[in-house]
Amino acid sequence: MKLESSENEMAEEQIRILEKNEYVDVYIDDLSHEGLGVGKVDGYTLFIKDALPGEKVKAKVTKTKKRFGFARLLEIIEHSPHRVEPPCPIYAQCGGCQLQHLGYEEQLRQKEQQVRSQLTKIGGIDLEQVKVHPTLGMSEPWRYRNKAQVPIGENEGGLIGGFYRQGTHDIIDMQECLIQHEANDEVIQKTKDIAQELGIRAYDEQKHSGLLRHVVVKYGFYTQELMIVLITKEETIPHKEMFIEKLRESFPNLKSIIRNVNKAKTNVIFGEQTKVLWGEEYIYDQIGDIRFAISARSFYQVNPQQTKVLYDKALEYAQLQGHETVIDAYCGIGTISLFLAQKAKKVLGVEVVPEAIADAKRNARLNHIENAEFAVGEAEKVIPWWKAQGITADVIVVDPPRKGCDEALLETIIQMKPERVVYVSCNPSTLARDLKFLEDGGFKTVEVQPVDMFPHTSHVECVVLLQRQ
The missing domain is CATH 3.40.50.150 (Vaccinia Virus protein VP39)
Incomplete structure (x- = not known):
């Protein structure tokens, strides 16, 4: 047992723990389960966002621990033949996807x-x-998601909606998401526009003020039925009837408008109170020969x-x-x-x-x-x-x-x-x-x-x- 311990100590001594802000050249030989490139410098493991297996990169160390650290990609010295240009214009900012820069066959x-x-x-x-x-x-590995959960915020131009910047709660405003079904994009955009027109304020996470927190869209691929869930801080929605009417006019296949109230100061999306504002409590979809009723809170594969x-x-x-x-x-x-x-x-x-x-x-x-x-x-x-x-x-x-x-x-x-x-x-x-x-x-x-x-x-x-x- 003592011999084993001393061997482990010798192995640890051979690994040089890198310094924060150190510049290194790294050969990437693997991908982590989070889609980060994995490489070693003097036996020390580094995880590097956007780096791909088979690449040699220049990176700056940003965080270190005893056995591994993280680094920021600065330059690709030798490119992977599987690297592609991400088609999404906000891919570099958004945390929703991790592998758009890798060809699909290589992803598999x-x-x-x-x-x-x-x-x-x-x-x-x-x-x-x-x-x-x-x-x-x-x-066709695009436009496959049947559900969107989009936080709503504000900037100087008005209401914004999109996914969070990676590792933050800063909303990246988006017009479309290439892994969402097109119907989801249209609903999110139109809902933002109507809310803006009616003077409805977005929820401010820091101040715990405002009304509209999230918009959730569920779409039945087989039935083409739509459900819109408005997640609000309060039970009252200003100009509610006008809001409902404009959404109905915009989407003939809309079957359900739901309001969910979340009054808590929390990152959890849904609150406890759910009420049908218009239409049905469920939309329907089908997988194979089996038909499913989908409610606002149902888990259904995306x-x-x-x-x-x-x-x-x-x-x-x-x-x-x-x-x-x-x-x-x-x-x-x-x-x-x-x-x-x-x-x-x-x-x-x-x-x-x-x-x-x-x-x-x-x-x-x-x-x-x-x-x-x-x-x-x-x-x-x-x-x-x-x-x-x-x-x-x-x-x-x-x-x-x-x-x-x-x-x-x-x-x-x-x-x-x-x-x-x-x-x-x-x-x-x-x-x-x-x-x-x-x-x-x-x-x-x-x-x-x-x-x-x-x-x-x-x-x-x-x-x-x-x-x-």
Whole structure:
């Protein structure tokens, strides 16, 4: 043990910790999960925004820690052949995308590499024994988002709306966002114009004054239905009827205008009070053969085209023959559950958010699906209770948030001994950690399929098949 410690100390001594404001030449050999270029100088790791693998760059160190630091790109000495000119005019300021400067095919390859790296480094998984497929991308990787959440502010010219400058709450005013559907851009712009015309003030985050905080737009790709959610600091909207009338005149496919009140001094977008100002409480959309009711607060996948790809792969990995009982942990509004119910004998979904379970039950009725049941609660508590009632599962599907699965849930999966586990993940590092836990508990990772749900960002989703040994 002492020998090991001294070896670690020697290794640390060989790494020169760089100084803040130091100028360095760096070869970039990787991308981080946040889309930053990664390189080393004298063994010291640097993360550099906008730098790409294969490039040699000149950079200025901006922040240092013991094992790594950050630097600002000053000059590209040797360019990557995959570097492209970002088409978005505000890409350099906006924090919404991270990879527009990287060609799309290379984005897909880098995302596959990110998954492979996390599986081996964190999960200890032997990739000689596991099939990791190339990332499934889009033929048209633009204009794919069906939902926009845009903060509203003011400058000397009037109301502005757009995404925040990276790492700040300074709003970058925008006329269009190239990953949003065009309908979202039109609604945001028109809503700003009408509010400006009616003298409605934007919310000031510092002073906690003003009225209009955010505009949220939801668009049904399949139905072309629109919902507009006005998030305000107060319940009263000046000239409310005129506001509604002008929005209705502008968008014939508008089905719903909602007001949500958030009086708190917080960065959280939605408040507790939600009311229909005009139209319906829901709009509708469809993924494959399944129709979904979408409310102002519903979670619904923002890229419906790739969601179909993701869920088809999950259904393929579940290998359902029609006689199975399936448990869907973290079921949300029932999106995956209802896909599975088309092929399974019975599906049991569990989700901690009561409103999501209400939506899941509504969506089951909407599609005349009678073999799907849903329960409110924490999966790590509800599923053991089901087990105590004698319920077993042939297949368990998990689609957790970025933090991954609760360890108690993983332990329950191991104890339930399903034939297969299908793990849908939005975070390769927590995925790798959880796969290691399941493999230690008697499961074998068989196949991994990365899916590009968010082109031009650093995010990647995965579907993984595990089989019980």
